[in-house]
Amino acid sequence: MERSDAAQTRRDQREQSWFERFVELANQVVSRAPFFYLCVAIVVAWLVSVPLWADLKLWQTAIHTVSSVLSLLLLVLLENAGRRSEEAAHEKLNVIAEALSDLMAARAHQGDPELADAARRLRDAVGLEERH
Numbered sequence: 001m002e003r004s005d006a007a008q009t010r011r012d013q014r015e016q017s018w019f020e021r022f023v024e025l026a027n028q029v030v031s032r033a034p035f036f037y038l039c040v041a042i043v044v045a046w047l048v049s050v051p052l053w054a055d056l057k058l059w060q061t062a063i064h065t066v067s068s069v070l071s072l073l074l075l076v077l078l079e080n081a082g083r084r085s086e087e088a089a090h091e092k093l094n095v096i097a098e099a100l101s102d103l104m105a106a107r108a109h110q111g112d113p114e115l116a117d118a119a120r121r122l123r124d125a126v127g128l129e130e131r132h
Contacts, residue, residue, distance in 0.1 A: 020084070027081040030074060042066075097126045 016024070029035055046063045053059035101122040108116030 023077050023080045023084075026074075026077045030078070094126055097122055 043063075046059075050056075050059060053062075101119045104115050104119035104122065108119060
């Protein structure tokens with residue numbers, strides 16, 4: 001079976017940049033329980049360290065600064081991973097819709113004008129011709 005343009009493009013783009021590989025790795029690490037436990041351990045260590053700080057404002061600023069910077073970085077990385085995951089899901093749906101419309105069009109040649117119209121509407125709905 002011949003691969004669609006979308007499937008071929010997806011196969012050609014499998015080589016990821018260093019940033020994409022880093023995002024995938026970060027996504028795998030932060031979405032698992034050990035990372036959560038590490039975060040809890042950092043908070044507990046911060047709480048226990050109260051007597052070591054002369055000024056409580058510095059103690060509070062330390063955790064706020066670290067958590068703010070880490071939160072921003074994780075937000076950016078996870079949003080990137082989520083966007084790429086969503087794009088992959090949409091691409092899969094487009095390939096399925098393309099195959100279904102091809103099947104419908106092939107069956108419509110046997111004399112079912114309603115099926116041909118439905119295949120045309122399906123292609124129009126997902127805009128396959130404009131993107132591929």
